[in-house]
Amino acid sequence: MNAESKQTLPVVLSLAAAAGPHAAWLPFWIIGWVAVLWGYAVQIDRRGWPAPGPAARQALTIAGVLGVLLTFRLALNREACVGLLAVLGALKPLEMKTYRDRMVTAFLAYFLVLTHLLFADSLGMALYMVLVVFNNTAVVIGLNDPDGDFRTHLKVAGRIMIQAAPLTLVLFFLFPRVQGSLFGISRDSTGTVGFAETLSPGDITQIVKTDAVAFRATFHGPLPKPDQRYWRGVVFWHFNGETWSRADRIPFFRNPPGGTGILQYTLSLEPHGKKWRFALDIPVIAPPGVWMFDDFSLRSRRNLAQRTTYEMRSSTVYPSGPLKPWERIALELPVSGNPKAWAMARKWADAADTPESVLALALAYFRQNDFGYSLAPPPLQAEDRIDDFLFRTRKGYCEHFASAFAYLMRAAGIPARVVAGYLGGEENPYGNYLIVRQSDAHAWVEAWLPSRGWTRVDPTSAVAPRRVEQGPAAAIGPDGRRSYLDLPVLQPVLDFWKRIRLGWDAANLYWNLWVIGYDRPHRSSLLEGLATRYGLWIGLLMICGCLAVFPLVARRRRPPRAPKDPVQQVYLRFCRKLARAGIPKMPGQGPVDYAQEVMRKRQDLAPAVRQITWHYVALRYGRRPQTGARQIFERLVAGFDPKSGGSASLPGAKKGKCPV
Amino acid sequence: MNRPPPLDAGVHPLPLHISMRSLRIGPNRSGCLFILVLSAMLIGSINSKTNMGILLTFLLGAMGAVSLLHSGLNLIGIRILSASARPVFAGDSAVFDLDITPGDTCRRSIGFAFTPEGKTLRHLTPPAPTRVTVAIPTHRRGIFRPGPLSISTRYPLGLFTCRAELRPALQCLVYPKPISGPVPAENPSRGADEDNGAAQVPGVEDFAELQPYKPGDPLQKLYWKAFSRGQGLYVKSFADTAGGSDPMVLDWDTVPGADPEYKLSRLCHMVLQAHRQDIVYGLRLPGHRIAPNRGDVHHRVCLKALALFGRVSQTG
Numbered sequence: 001m002n003a004e005s006k007q008t009l010p011v012v013l014s015l016a017a018a019a020g021p022h023a024a025w026l027p028f029w030i031i032g033w034v035a036v037l038w039g040y041a042v043q044i045d046r047r048g049w050p051a052p053g054p055a056a057r058q059a060l061t062i063a064g065v066l067g068v069l070l071t072f073r074l075a076l077n078r079e080a081c082v083g084l085l086a087v088l089g090a091l092k093p094l095e096m097k098t099y100r101d102r103m104v105t106a107f108l109a110y111f112l113v114l115t116h117l118l119f120a121d122s123l124g125m126a127l128y129m130v131l132v133v134f135n136n137t138a139v140v141i142g143l144n145d146p147d148g149d150f151r152t153h154l155k156v157a158g159r160i161m162i163q164a165a166p167l168t169l170v171l172f173f174l175f176p177r178v179q180g181s182l183f184g185i186s187r188d189s190t191g192t193v194g195f196a197e198t199l200s201p202g203d204i205t206q207i208v209k210t211d212a213v214a215f216r217a218t219f220h221g222p223l224p225k226p227d228q229r230y231w232r233g234v235v236f237w238h239f240n241g242e243t244w245s246r247a248d249r250i251p252f253f254r255n256p257p258g259g260t261g262i263l264q265y266t267l268s269l270e271p272h273g274k275k276w277r278f279a280l281d282i283p284v285i286a287p288p289g290v291w292m293f294d295d296f297s298l299r300s301r302r303n304l305a306q307r308t309t310y311e312m313r314s315s316t317v318y319p320s321g322p323l324k325p326w327e328r329i330a331l332e333l334p335v336s337g338n339p340k341a342w343a344m345a346r347k348w349a350d351a352a353d354t355p356e357s358v359l360a361l362a363l364a365y366f367r368q369n370d371f372g373y374s375l376a377p378p379p380l381q382a383e384d385r386i387d388d389f390l391f392r393t394r395k396g397y398c399e400h401f402a403s404a405f406a407y408l409m410r411a412a413g414i415p416a417r418v419v420a421g422y423l424g425g426e427e428n429p430y431g432n433y434l435i436v437r438q439s440d441a442h443a444w445v446e447a448w449l450p451s452r453g454w455t456r457v458d459p460t461s462a463v464a465p466r467r468v469e470q471g472p473a474a475a476i477g478p479d480g481r482r483s484y485l486d487l488p489v490l491q492p493v494l495d496f497w498k499r500i501r502l503g504w505d506a507a508n509l510y511w512n513l514w515v516i517g518y519d520r521p522h523r524s525s526l527l528e529g530l531a532t533r534y535g536l537w538i539g540l541l542m543i544c545g546c547l548a549v550f551p552l553v554a555r556r557r558r559p560p561r562a563p564k565d566p567v568q569q570v571y572l573r574f575c576r577k578l579a580r581a582g583i584p585k586m587p588g589q590g591p592v593d594y595a596q597e598v599m600r601k602r603q604d605l606a607p608a609v610r611q612i613t614w615h616y617v618a619l620r621y622g623r624r625p626q627t628g629a630r631q632i633f634e635r636l637v638a639g640f641d642p643k644s645g646g647s648a649s650l651p652g653a654k655k656g657k658c659p660v
Numbered sequence: 661m662n663r664p665p666p667l668d669a670g671v672h673p674l675p676l677h678i679s680m681r682s683l684r685i686g687p688n689r690s691g692c693l694f695i696l697v698l699s700a701m702l703i704g705s706i707n708s709k710t711n712m713g714i715l716l717t718f719l720l721g722a723m724g725a726v727s728l729l730h731s732g733l734n735l736i737g738i739r740i741l742s743a744s745a746r747p748v749f750a751g752d753s754a755v756f757d758l759d760i761t762p763g764d765t766c767r768r769s770i771g772f773a774f775t776p777e778g779k780t781l782r783h784l785t786p787p788a789p790t791r792v793t794v795a796i797p798t799h800r801r802g803i804f805r806p807g808p809l810s811i812s813t814r815y816p817l818g819l820f821t822c823r824a825e826l827r828p829a830l831q832c833l834v835y836p837k838p839i840s841g842p843v844p845a846e847n848p849s850r851g852a853d854e855d856n857g858a859a860q861v862p863g864v865e866d867f868a869e870l871q872p873y874k875p876g877d878p879l880q881k882l883y884w885k886a887f888s889r890g891q892g893l894y895v896k897s898f899a900d901t902a903g904g905s906d907p908m909v910l911d912w913d914t915v916p917g918a919d920p921e922y923k924l925s926r927l928c929h930m931v932l933q934a935h936r937q938d939i940v941y942g943l944r945l946p947g948h949r950i951a952p953n954r955g956d957v958h959h960r961v962c963l964k965a966l967a968l969f970g971r972v973s974q975t976g
Contacts, residue, residue, distance in 0.1 A: 099818075100689065100690065103690045103693075103818055104690075104693065107690075107693060107694060107697050110697065110701075110720060111697055111700075111701065113716060114701050114704065114705070114710075114713050114716055114717075117705075117710050117712040117713045117716065118708060118710060118713070121710065121711070121712045125712070126712060126715075129712070129716055133716070133719065133720070133723075137723065137817070140816075140817050140818060141815070141816045141817065143818060144769055144814055144815050144816060144817065144818040145768045145769045145783075145815055145816070146769075147769075147783065148768060148783075156730075156816050157816075160723050160726050160727055160730065160816065160817070161719070161723060163726045163729075164719060164722035164723040164725070164726045165719075165722075167718075167722035167725060167726070168715070168718045168719045168721075168722040171718040171721070171722065172711075172714060172715050172718050175714065175718070177706075178706060306709065515711055515712065515715060516711050516712065517711070518711050519709075519711075
């Protein structure tokens, strides 16, 4: 066993680490297949089990591919591709005989990391990715340095990764992004938690219970107060007796009359598979690529299949102005049904002189008649649901209250619409942002009052004021949902855990904002920001960098530069004259050798050549050149003419002994 | 055709070190595959708008770029202090022992090679010099000067091969390839001026007398039979060596054949045989003669004469 053959195990382990998380969803037979083949590959090396021949490998390949095709029913989706990769990746270690095979297998591990990113792009996955790359790089180093120990390899791998980090970031942030995808194939929708397109009391129960994050909003200024944290989503106009639905044709939002109490924030919306965008009540400007309707609802062009980050601006105080003609649909009700509610609303309308007082009467009704907030309300009968809720069950959550309240308003002749969205949000002290969860889903009512325009009315708050302040769990009350975790002893632990959770959430948010959500608009704004703020510095840095690199490049590219030594230049002139006469100096030839060659070929030049060479050698290599020797040398070369048979003997030229 | 290769202008005397200028770096096959894999990953990531994929791809790419620097630094500064090679016979591999220091840092997986096949992988750890042995096959007798010594590494990631070609002034004496054959029947020193004696054939078994063993006598001439009989240690003394009257002279002219290289090979074989039997022998080549003698030094002188016969302008 030489050092090389012991390398199957690290490579296989690295592959396993890279593929690991897929085990959570891959079919069992693929997991078994991979485990058996990898184990066998290790045993080939360790115990010398026979390696399968090409025929066996081909048979295994065909069997594996067929298995994958059948398992995934010939679908060519993400899952099938990863399954195929796993099945074939399991075969690769069986033929790891050479260095090259092992390198290819190690590259496969790098590629496997990428497949995870198609499924999840959380910060945790990023950390996992870094770890796998770290480990796999150490394995690759081990392949190239079979005698070294793994700890040294890990150290080198870490050093390389750290050194690569700056370049990675620069490349990542400066690399041009495309709008849309290259080949029109986009990721599958990962949105599993949808927001209801319609609203009929009873549907949101499911959502209320999930703690999944709906979105996070990072504020550039102070956070909005708890009673302002109404996140607008869908606006429902039509009511058919049991279901509220949105209007088909709502004009686009056109004239922004402006509002006060402007808040600016960045909203990072988790994929939900629908087109809705959420914004703090009331959005005043739509982000690019998003339509804003006249009822202040936002809708993107495509279903949200991935996390989307957008800049928003909302106004907390916004006068909406007179009722527009199309908004009269906010008075429509089904002609029949719910007679008791209808009668009660008509009675209020007759008794009160202003719409405001009707509204106050309705709220007082909810407050005084023993209505209760419950996440598991008794079912409502199929007919006359509003009546059944108002006069019989009186238990429900936001949808029930909003739906009934809007019905009462319309019956009383006040335009009203139901708005669904979220209410609240958990403050994260590690970042100036709110975490809004699916459990924060909420519905409320907007009524049009002549004095104030569209006004938000939350009947739920009349019944359960704590819902607004502290969220749905608090609204249920002390005996709603209680668990052993509420023990006071555990409180510090829970607080600590909460802080860790919020810190991790904050790290995730910035990861999402800066890495996952980094796209073309972000890139251009980053570049603009850099250019305006640090443009001068960056320019200077780049110039300095070029200047620093240039000598290195120039030294390599340019032929050896002309010597600065004047004596040598004169000598080179002499050499050029001889070269023209047909005796060029060879590159490795010394001056004396050259002189000998010249004298052998041209006897007539011998005295001049000997003199010049002697002077040159004396000037260049002699310890102490005589004064005036350089002038003589220069004159000798100037007068040297290979055609006429050398220079005339010059005055002052010494007929000394010549080393030639 | 028998002239030795002239000393090239690019050959440098030792010690010699690897400078940045002498480096050549390029992606190797694994590197090309890596680039291919990265391209696929980048295209896939862009297409699926997976920013993390783009990040991963750039991380791996940047790591590749950094590894290139590591490869270069792994070579720069390596210094060859000295080199030596024992003489070999033509057809054998000349083995050069190079003493190499790594400088200040540890060098991992450095390959030394004259030919792509004969690569020696070594780690160099400071500060002591490491002896690296690099072999290269020889074909002809004479002074063998290997081509450039290629020092290469693909450490750490194996994506780039970093190579420095040094041309240290190395040489190795190559003796003719010994060829066995029939021993010349006639007196090899027939034409000799002064030594007209009986024919002496190397390898004969008969010996003139036994002499008491003296320290320093070759062991292969011990008379073991006498020793086993308990008669003491004696040394077989051959007539030619003991008498000293007719030393054998291996003569160029007595070797049959027309090819001078063949003749040299035969003579080489004879010299080896004579030395092995510790016979006093001389050597006569056209224009060159070596007086009969014996011993290691004489043996080497003879072999060198054979190696350099007909080669001009070498000093050994």
